[in-house]
Amino acid sequence: MNAPDESVVHGSKARPPARPSDLPALDKLLRECAPLVAEHGHTLVAGEARALLDALRTRAVAGELPRAELEALPQTLAARVNGRMQPAMRAVLNLTGTVIHTNLGRSLLADAALQQVLALMGSPNNLEFDLEAGSRGDRDDLIEGLLCELTGAEAATVVNNNAAAVLLGIAALARGKEAIVSRGELVEIGGAFRMPDVMSAAGATLVEVGTTNRTHPRDYEQAFTPRTGLIVKVHTSNYQVQGFTAAVDEATLAPIAHAAGVPLMTDLGSGALVDLSKWGLPAEPLPQAMLAAGCDVVTFSGDKLLGGPQAGLIVGSKAAVGRIRKFPMKRALRLSKLPFAALEATLRLYLRPERLVQDLPTLRLLTRPQNQIADLAQRLLPEVAKALSPRFTVETVALQSQIGSGSLPVERLPSAGLAVTAVDGRGRTLEALATALRGLPRPVIGRINEDRLLLDLRCLEEPALLTSQLGLLKEALA
Structure with a gap:
């Protein structure tokens, strides 16, 4: 006699779990699922179907597979396949209050840069082809003139990030020699990138001068030996030493270096190309000023204050940059065509500085x-409060944003946003909300501080990207 399909449990009929033979x-x-196979191909769909059936079979053997899941197999398989095709790298809403957020992709590209990338990446282009001569060209030629015009440099080249620019510069100019650096400038930035380690990797011997808080011109002069190959200055953009301090600026150091026949290289890190103080922001050292002060090489980032893609920009004298361009390591660190296109378009925006606030x-x-x-x-308060009621209360608050990515670490930008508090006062309730926000189709990233989830709105230029998801958020929290 066959087993019944239904059994009585507490006076109601319940279907027994599925058996392995039911799969x-x-x-x-x-x-x-033929339409799914037609859309995505046999390989992907069959692979996901096989993995799905294996997982269900294990549960069926254990007697833990509801029959309802078998009826929804086509839908479950479609969800798995579509999930595999979703990119891991996704657009998010940055409501952290940090404008240039290292973990969230740093600077946003300008429309001109996006259009340039779209136009060139879908077509053959003249990355290394001289259109006038009809022969092979050098990719640096496409951007060198523009960088020289903007900075006043004699020559320029680019690599894939500023860490690479520093590494390449030291290797090309001081490999097998000594490189002098002030102790107060032996920085570590994100990802445990330390200047002493860079020196070692570049094949140069680090010579520390001065102390953590005070370095004088005589410290550099006394450090010269026949093996000295380079003096390196590092702009400490990600921290500040205050109080009893002294440092030697590039204008003072350049004559000392050149009198000894040694090039001077300075790393600016964040790489502002215009005076930010004209917009009420703290001033950052400019490559133009460093070159005018006598630096032979200046390195800076393309994806921080400059507002472009990740890149390391190297500008300076023809002699020094020429040595860097010819160094064998240069090819391994060169910039690829995608960020190259975005960087050129971004730099061209600086030719019309009056429009920078609108364009960048x-x-x-x-x-x-x-x-x-x-x-x-x-304006957002009523909608957000309604979506989070009754488990959370929401209020508007004044906040302090920061520039980010190691740029001007102690400076703050007056901002505003929403503060969300859990009615039950439990931290895990607030963490659950933060998780739900990150789980939205357009993940929302805020920050938890002092038992409140803060949503800084400085970087939210399209409010609909948030409000259109509030219904989904309410469902996720139900």
């Missing part, structure tokens, strides 16, 4: 007025 064969499931997203966000951000917070 369909792989071929049968694929026939039922990074500068636009950094200079956004606090009252404009506060007005946005007031």
